[in-house]
Amino acid sequence: MEELLQSIIGESWILYVLLAAPPLVFILVYALVTVWTEMKVSAHMQDRLAYMYTGPHGILQPVADILKLLQKEDTVPAAADKPLFIMAPYLVFIGTYAGFAALPFSSAYIGSDINLGAFYIIAVSSIVVVGLLMAGWASNNKWSIFGAMRSAAQIVSYEIPTALALLVAVMITGSLNLQDVIRFQEGGILNWVVFGGPLPVVQKLLLLPFTVTAFLIMFIAGVAEVNRTPFDLPEAESELVQGYNTEYSGMKFAIFYLAEYANMYLVSGVAACLFLGGWSSPFGDFMSGPLWGVFWIVAKGYFFVFLQIWIRWTLPRLRVDQLMYTSWKVLIPFLFVCLFGVGLILVL
Amino acid sequence: MEAVRTYFRDIWKALSSIAVGLNVTIRHLVRPAVTIQYPDVKLKMPERARNRLYVNIDDCIGCDQCALACPVDCITIETIKATPDQDLGVTSTGHKKRLHVPRFDIDIAKCCYCGLCVYPCPTECIVMTDVYEFSEFDRHNLIYQFSAMKPDQIDDAKAKLKKAEEEAAAKKAAAAAAAEEKKKSEQSKQG
Numbered sequence: 001m002e003e004l005l006q007s008i009i010g011e012s013w014i015l016y017v018l019l020a021a022p023p024l025v026f027i028l029v030y031a032l033v034t035v036w037t038e039m040k041v042s043a044h045m046q047d048r049l050a051y052m053y054t055g056p057h058g059i060l061q062p063v064a065d066i067l068k069l070l071q072k073e074d075t076v077p078a079a080a081d082k083p084l085f086i087m088a089p090y091l092v093f094i095g096t097y098a099g100f101a102a103l104p105f106s107s108a109y110i111g112s113d114i115n116l117g118a119f120y121i122i123a124v125s126s127i128v129v130v131g132l133l134m135a136g137w138a139s140n141n142k143w144s145i146f147g148a149m150r151s152a153a154q155i156v157s158y159e160i161p162t163a164l165a166l167l168v169a170v171m172i173t174g175s176l177n178l179q180d181v182i183r184f185q186e187g188g189i190l191n192w193v194v195f196g197g198p199l200p201v202v203q204k205l206l207l208l209p210f211t212v213t214a215f216l217i218m219f220i221a222g223v224a225e226v227n228r229t230p231f232d233l234p235e236a237e238s239e240l241v242q243g244y245n246t247e248y249s250g251m252k253f254a255i256f257y258l259a260e261y262a263n264m265y266l267v268s269g270v271a272a273c274l275f276l277g278g279w280s281s282p283f284g285d286f287m288s289g290p291l292w293g294v295f296w297i298v299a300k301g302y303f304f305v306f307l308q309i310w311i312r313w314t315l316p317r318l319r320v321d322q323l324m325y326t327s328w329k330v331l332i333p334f335l336f337v338c339l340f341g342v343g344l345i346l347v348l
Numbered sequence: 349m350e351a352v353r354t355y356f357r358d359i360w361k362a363l364s365s366i367a368v369g370l371n372v373t374i375r376h377l378v379r380p381a382v383t384i385q386y387p388d389v390k391l392k393m394p395e396r397a398r399n400r401l402y403v404n405i406d407d408c409i410g411c412d413q414c415a416l417a418c419p420v421d422c423i424t425i426e427t428i429k430a431t432p433d434q435d436l437g438v439t440s441t442g443h444k445k446r447l448h449v450p451r452f453d454i455d456i457a458k459c460c461y462c463g464l465c466v467y468p469c470p471t472e473c474i475v476m477t478d479v480y481e482f483s484e485f486d487r488h489n490l491i492y493q494f495s496a497m498k499p500d501q502i503d504d505a506k507a508k509l510k511k512a513e514e515e516a517a518a519k520k521a522a523a524a525a526a527a528e529e530k531k532k533s534e535q536s537k538q539g
Contacts, residue, residue: 041377043381044376044378044379047376047381047382047383048382048383049381049383049385310373310374311370314372314373329355
């Protein structure tokens with residue numbers, strides 16, 4: 001896609017804007033759809049109906065919500081640290097959006113085809129923590145700072161299991177470039193890393209328990225990283241009002257939300273690329289190609305988004321000590337065993 | 349060793365209980381919702397539901413029993429006696445109507461829907477209906493006036509009653525005077 005556009009437009013800034021735009025367009029559309037899905041799924045899980053009047057089954061409700069947020073007064077508390085307060089939501093969104101740069105959307109499109117894609121995503125998504133801390137601190141509000149501190153502690157501790165689980169997949173595929181990781185898994189559902197990758201059968205069977213565990217942990221850590229229930233301590237509406245974004249209103253609040261939903265897809269997309277073959281078709285050559293690739297990766301990513309919504313409306317919130325216990329005493333030891341096992345099997 | 353066993357049992361418990369929870373929520377997700385889209389769809393009220401009061405004023409004999417039974421005094425009844433020459437007819441239950449009812453007001457805003465006014469009514473003319481949507485912007489609109497009498501009819505009835513009372517008083521006075529006269533004449537006869 002890059003070469004094609006380059007041959008049409010030539011080397012100019014328009015080229016880069018066009019290349020950077022698709023993830024943004026995707027995030028905006030996806031956020032609208034997910035807001036609706038979340039409300040509908042949560043409602044039906046409680047035997048309710050949710051929106052029914054704005055369009056058939058309320059499909060226009062997210063649009064109405066956006067219009068409402070745009071009209072709302074954008075307040076900045078008098079005691080807030082103004083520059084930081086204003087900057088924080090954009091920083092959070094930038095951290096998430098930067099992660100989308102290395103996330104492949106199809107065999108023909110990836111924002112930036114860099115060798116260290118997976119590592120880059122893990123690294124750059126940590127900027128979100130800075131943004132959240134900034135929002136909490138600048139709000140000059142005790143609930144906000146509690147939320148921000150919890151979120152920083154949580155994201156920092158869950159980044160380790162994410163990175164380790166990512167390493168398990170990377171050890172099998174032998175590349176940090178997500179496009180290469182996906183190309184490695186092409187050729188049907190059994191070649192996905194979660195089922196051991198395209199290796200000899202004996203090796204695959206030996207790898208299976210480790211890859212499945214790593215995949216599960218990657219998903220759990222992903223849920224924790226995007227601050228969603230049962231790991232939503234930073235927001236914890238019943239304890240902390242709204243956590244780090246208590247003082248935000250209008251468009252800034254909307255951007256926090258957009259970043260949260262975008263982050264949901266980012267962790268889902270990375271998990272789908274590493275373990276479920278990204279844009280590659282589960283039926284081998286059938287239904288594969290650059291356009292089908294978009295369909296497959298969005299379908300796989302969205303499945304995890306749905307899973308996150310499903311979990312959110314099922315489980316209660318964890319306590320802080322349980323959160324830390326889960327990360328440091330359960331996920332990380334299990335991943336060390338996985339890393340060791342996978343390494344041993346691959347060497348032999 | 350016990351600690352190790354607890355550790356693994358805890359993990360197993362966590363995973364299995366999450367699976368149980370997810371199973372419950374997904375079953376509710378596919379089950380039809382129980383919500384009723386209220387203004388569009390309405391639940392049928394039970395047969396004996398107690399909601400807005402209705403008075404069939406044609407059957408009212410003005411006995412005031414409902415107003416006496418009301419614990420919040422939301423019923424106000426005024427009556428005018430009918431003169432012997434007026435025939436107000438009978439109620440559908442066969443009671444003879446002897447009183448005009450120029451005023452039968454129910455302040456439904458005060459009503460507590462206890463239904464106590466319904467039972468004493470001898471002609472079963474005050475009933476609770478299944479209407480429950482009657483909100484108003486002005487509270488005074490919630491005072492329901494059931495009387496069918498027009499102001500001139502009321503004046504007429506009052507005038508007739510007054511006349512009849514005056515006539516009766518005159519008759520009485522005349523009778524008393526006659527009696528007095530009789531007494532006097534008897535006394536004079538004796539004397």
